Structures are given as structure tokens and as C-alpha cells.
Amino acid sequence: MNHAAFLLPAWLFVIGLYGIITSRHFVHLIGCLTVVQSSTYVLLLSVGYRTGAGAPIFADHPVGSPAVDPVVQALVLTDIVVGATVTALLLALALQVHKRKGTLDPQRLRPLRP
Amino acid sequence: MGASGIRTLSRSLCDILNAVGTSERHGTNIVTLVNFDYRGFDTLGEEYILFAAVIGAVLLMRTHRGEKTSARPGKVSEQPVPLRTDAVALGSRPALGLTLIFGMYVVLHAQLTPGGGFQGGAIIGSATLLLYLGFGYRTWRQVMPTAVLDPVEAFxxxxxxxxxxxxxxxxxxxxxxxxxxxKTGSVISAGEIPLINIAVAIAVSTGFAVLFVEYLEETREPDAGDEE
Structure with a gap:
């Protein structure tokens, strides 16, 4: 398969990382983190891709017809579920930060004191 | 084993699963068979990651607000509540029924067509937000009391x-x-896979609903006399 397909996850990863580094708002940062995470979905799907093959679902075509790798697709499902719940947890943390400090700008947050 | 060796191994594993999955487990969606049978133990861990994240988010929000306040609908503080237009109320009611049925279809056909407990659970959980849109916050909270949602998710x-x-x-x-x-192709096939998918769908949909309740409760103001 064409190696150019691996450039897309690399681009997604780098652009998400750029967003995280330059972020001035925690909600924006969490959004960038999901972009980084989505690069892993695309990477896993590219690894399992086969030219000319269909989905690994044999409801409407017979068993034995060419199909892509089902294992990486199952991994992507795990990946998406974990990503969604981690996002929910991080947003709850951001809410708490905003309640206590009144800001979501990492630059304006003082270091935590005991 | 070099990179080519790993590639050959992964290719042959893929071919084996695609070739024998349907005859071994009587399901046509190989991804679901991998998730809920061949890799079932991993999916159990995955479900508990979701469960732990929901508990973590709920704990973070509830400890700040107090346990009692989240048991009933709160009030919105200074900002005025925009009235729902008739179009939103009318549109979200049929959409609610359609989304719920589609979510159940995705869950029940987990072993046959694309979908499964996680995907269908997410659809059903999101459909509960249409209840909020179409009927308003108070009705939404009355239909989904947290005292019921929490144990159902744990179940x-x-x-x-x-x-x-x-x-x-x-x-x-x-x-x-x-x-x-x-019988392969029937809704009741592939052994325990449909039952496990329904259990996962219950956990995921109520988990989403609990998160939505907690996040929207954050926008409400506690009543006088509530513990802070």
C-alpha cells in the first residue's frame, strides 16, 4: 500500500501538538489533544488497509471475499471510547480549575501551593 | 522477528479471523467478534476505563456542588433562560424517537452489521439530550433521576x-x-455476544446520560440551604 497514507496521521499529530504547545486556553488544549488522538485512529486504519478489500463484515458478501484487518478496527473502537471518556474527565478538571482560579489560561495560573 | 515478519504475522492473523470468524462464532461482523469474543477480556478493561472516567468526572463535579443538589433539578443563575422556539420543541420530539430506535438497532445487530454496544450506547445516550431540547430541563431531569442512572450504569x-x-x-x-x-444472520445468534453488547450499551448510554446531567447541572445555581 502507498506510504503517502501515513503522512496524514503524521500531519494530524504534528498540527495537534502545535495547537497544544501554543494553546492559551484549556478547552482549546483539550480540543487539540483530541486532534492528536484522532491521528492514531487514521494510523491504525491505514495499517490494516488492503487495496481492493472490503469491510470485515460478511453480512452481504460471502465469507472469503477480500477484507481489511478486523483487529486494528477493533483497536480503533477501543481508542475512540477511551478518547471520548478522557476528554470528558479533562473537561471536568477544566471546570474545577475555572471555579477555583477564575481563568483557563495556563500562563495566568499560579503554581499549586500546598 | 523483523518488520516484515510482523507484517506477515498480522496479515495471516487478519486472514484467519476473516476466514473462520463467521463459521466459528456465527456472527458476520468480524470486528464485533474480535471485540466481544476473541479479545473479550480487553474490551472488559475498555469498559472499565469508561466507567472509571465517568466516576472520576462525576466525583469532581459532585464534590464541589454537594451530593444532595444533584438529586433534583437546579435553577439557572443570573443569565436569562432563552425560550425554546416551537420549531426546536417540535423537531426534537420525532428526532428523539428515531434516534432511540436507531441506537437500539445498532446495539441489537452488533454481531451482524457495523455497530455494537459502544456505538449504540453512545447514540442512545446522546438521544437523551433531545429530551432536554424538546421538553426542557425540568422534565429531562425528572425522566432521568441520577438515583436511578447510577445503579443502572453499575448494573x-x-x-x-x-x-x-x-x-x-x-x-x-x-x-x-x-x-x-x-443461526448465522439472525439477531439471536453468536451466543453471548448480543447479551454482552446490551449490557455494554446500558453502561455506555447511562454513563453518557450521567455525564450530561452533571455537566448541565454545573450551569445551574444551587438552591438556598443546599450544602456547598
Whole structure:
């Protein structure tokens, strides 16, 4: 398969990382983190891709017809579920930060004191 | 083993699963068969990551607000509540029914067509937000009391473990299928996979609903006399 397909996850990863580094708002940062995470979905799907093959679902075509790798697709499902719940947890943390400090700008947050 | 060796191994594993999955487990969606049978134990861990994240988010929000306040609908503080337009109220009611039915379809056909407990659970959980849009906050909270949602979510997550332990009680390895496999292509086929998918869907949909309730409760103001 064409190696150019691996450039897309690399681009997604780098652009998400750029967003995280330059972020001035925690909600924006969490959004960038999901972009980084989505690069892993695309990477896993590219690894399992086969030219000319269909989905690994044999409801409407017979068993034995060419199909892509089902294992990486199952991994992507795990990946998406974990990503969604981690996002929910991080947003709850951001809410708490905003309640206590009144800001979501990492630059304006003082270091935590005991 | 070099990179080419790994590639060959992964290719042959993919071919083996695609070739024997349907005849071994009587399901046509190989991804679901991998998730809920061949890799069932991993999916159990995945479900508990979701469960732990929901508990973490709920704990973070509830400890700040107090346990009692989240048991009933709160009020919006200074900002005025925009009235729902008739179009939103009218549009979200049929959409609610359609989304719920589609979510149940995705869950029940897990072993046949694309979808499964996680995907269908997410659809059903999101459909509960249409209840909020179409009927308003107070009705939405009355239909979905947190006192009911919390134990139902725990039931969904626990049922997966019970399915695994039942196999051990019968003397087989964890999560071994005990039910008849049925006819390939039928909704009731592939043994325990539909049951586990329904349990996962219950856990995921109520988990989403609990998160939505907690996040929207954050926008409400506690009543006078509530513990802060």
C-alpha cells in the first residue's frame, strides 16, 4: 500500500501538538489533544488497509471475499471510547480549575501551593 | 522477528479471523467478534476505563456542588433562560424517537452489521439530550433521576463481569461462550455476544446520560440551604 497514507496521521499529530504547545486556553488544549488522538485512529486504519478489500463484515458478501484487518478496527473502537471518556474527565478538571482560579489560561495560573 | 515478519504475522492473523470468524462464532461482523469474543477480556478493561472516567468526572463535579443538589433539578443563575422556539420543541420530539430506535438497532445487530454496544450506547445516550431540547430541563431531569442512572450504569458494567464469571463457574476459561450459537444472520445468534453488547450499551448510554446531567447541572445555581 502507498506510504503517502501515513503522512496524514503524521500531519494530524504534528498540527495537534502545535495547537497544544501554543494553546492559551484549556478547552482549546483539550480540543487539540483530541486532534492528536484522532491521528492514531487514521494510523491504525491505514495499517490494516488492503487495496481492493472490503469491510470485515460478511453480512452481504460471502465469507472469503477480500477484507481489511478486523483487529486494528477493533483497536480503533477501543481508542475512540477511551478518547471520548478522557476528554470528558479533562473537561471536568477544566471546570474545577475555572471555579477555583477564575481563568483557563495556563500562563495566568499560579503554581499549586500546598 | 523483523518488520516484515510482523507484517506477515498480522496479515495471516487478519486472514484467519476473516476466514473462520463467521463459521466459528456465527456472527458476520468480524470486528464485533474480535471485540466481544476473541479479545473479550480487553474490551472488559475498555469498559472499565469508561466507567472509571465517568466516576472520576462525576466525583469532581459532585464534590464541589454537594451530593444532595444533584438529586433534583437546579435553577439557572443570573443569565436569562432563552425560550425554546416551537420549531426546536417540535423537531426534537420525532428526532428523539428515531434516534432511540436507531441506537437500539445498532446495539441489537452488533454481531451482524457495523455497530455494537459502544456505538449504540453512545447514540442512545446522546438521544437523551433531545429530551432536554424538546421538553426542557425540568422534565429531562425528572425522566432521568441520577438515583436511578447510577445503579443502572453499575448494573451494565457488572453484567459483563458476571458473563465472564459464569463461564468460570461452569469450569471453562473466563468469558467462554456458554449459550447456543444459533443461526448465522439472525439477531439471536453468536451466543453471548448480543447479551454482552446490551449490557455494554446500558453502561455506555447511562454513563453518557450521567455525564450530561452533571455537566448541565454545573450551569445551574444551587438552591438556598443546599450544602456547598
Amino acid at each position: 451494565g458494567a457488572g453484567a459483563f463481569v458476571v458473563a465472564g464469571l459464569a463461564a468460570m463457574a461452569a469450569g471453562a476459561p473466563f468469558l467462554t461462550n456458554l449459550l447456543p450459537l444459533g
